[in-house]
Amino acid sequence: MLSVAPVVVEIQALRWGLSLAIDLHMDRIVVQSDYLNAVDCINLVSNFAVIDHIDADCRFLLDKFCFSSVMFISRSCNLEAHNLVGIVKVVGSRTWIGGLPTLNSVDVIQTPFSS
Numbered sequence: 001m002l003s004v005a006p007v008v009v010e011i012q013a014l015r016w017g018l019s020l021a022i023d024l025h026m027d028r029i030v031v032q033s034d035y036l037n038a039v040d041c042i043n044l045v046s047n048f049a050v051i052d053h054i055d056a057d058c059r060f061l062l063d064k065f066c067f068s069s070v071m072f073i074s075r076s077c078n079l080e081a082h083n084l085v086g087i088v089k090v091v092g093s094r095t096w097i098g099g100l101p102t103l104n105s106v107d108v109i110q111t112p113f114s115s
Contacts, residue, residue: 005050006035007035007037007038007041007048007050007051008050008051008054010033010035010037010038011035011038011041011042011051011054011055011058012054014031014033014038014042014058014070015054015057015058015061017031018031018058018061018062019061021065022061022064022065026065027065027066027067028065028066028067028068029062029065029067029068029069030068030069030071031068031069031070031071032071032072032073033070033071033072033073034072034073034074034075034077035072036072038051038055039070039071039072040072041055042055042058042059042062042070043070044059058070
């Protein structure tokens with residue numbers, strides 16, 4: 001079993017999201033995360049040596065947007081992320097673009113996903 005510090009997982013997810021937004025030719029992005037340590041590292045408020053290279057890469061990616069913001073929101077306000085985790089537990093790891101499917105929706109099964 002491989003064990004990774006939560007801050008590494010969170011900031012890698014942020015980096016992946018930024019890379020995806022760039023690949024989709026988005027020019028403005030607002031990133032909201034309920035993981036304060038990752039947000040603070042990207043915003044140069046704090047520093048964790050284990051993710052120095054990843055948060056620097058995130059800042060590099062953020063510079064590619066006309067407008068970008070990375071902000072902390074409390075876990076109770078991050079319902080979309082928690083709903084997404086629930087869906088991933090059912091359908092597995094997938095990528096989709098557009099509206100977030102719901103577990104109660106047939107769209108979860110019929111929506112074309114790409115791995």
